[in-house]
Amino acid sequence: MKEKILEILKENRDSFVSGQEISNKLGITRAAVWKHIKRLENDGYKIESMSKNGYKLVHCPDVLTYEEIKDTLKSKIIGQRIVHFDTLGSTSEKARELAECGEKEGTIIIAEEQSDGRGRIGRKWFSQNRLGIWMSVILRPGIRMNEVPLVTGLACEAVAASIRKFAENVEIKWPNDIFLNGKKLCGILTQASGETDMVDYVIVGIGINVNETIDDFPDEIKDKATSIMLETGKVASRKQLLCSVISEFDGLYCKFKNTLPLNREQ
16 A cells, blocks of 8 residues: 555656545555654654645655666566565575466565675675565466576676666676676576476576675675676766666577577477
């Protein structure tokens, strides 16, 4: 319900909306409207409240929810459903759990912070709160196990293309890393599950360092890791970058699926 209230406030961004108007539109009490407004404020939305005038949205927080990116998101498969968490152990583990329960293709699991993010060979991936993009995508491409690296390649190309909109000297270090000015900026971890030779689902985990400072990195990786902000000197919009990654990945993935009969032995 709070999402519907947020949508109403966004539609009337420059004016107040009365509690009674919201109440009438949604069929809830004014007291319920007030409670949901408080929940939105707890989520970081700044909402001005005036007696007799109602509520006005003043500021949206830097959070990577579907509600915050849907107006600029362009995709057919990837990102049509986003499951958002403030904090999570691992987006890949949550994606695997949902995939096993039949979650549809294209669903993205995203967290503002990970406490147990992982890279290749079980290495820890440091995922600070609201500083980067920590996400996993559930895909069901209908491919063989030996074709899974092709999906990793698509993700690498999509992420690299998106980062190039913010910075120069972006390099893909195959099979699954993105470097900026010679330092690691992004890691991509692809995991597949299936029976015999056919894939049931693929989980593509993507971690991008966006607005970290040098002090945000542990000592052991300060000379190896970087962020977009460190290399450009500018704070980057996580929302814009996320939308670009989704759109670029979706475009490449749709083309890939359309050409599968040509790529695979019959």
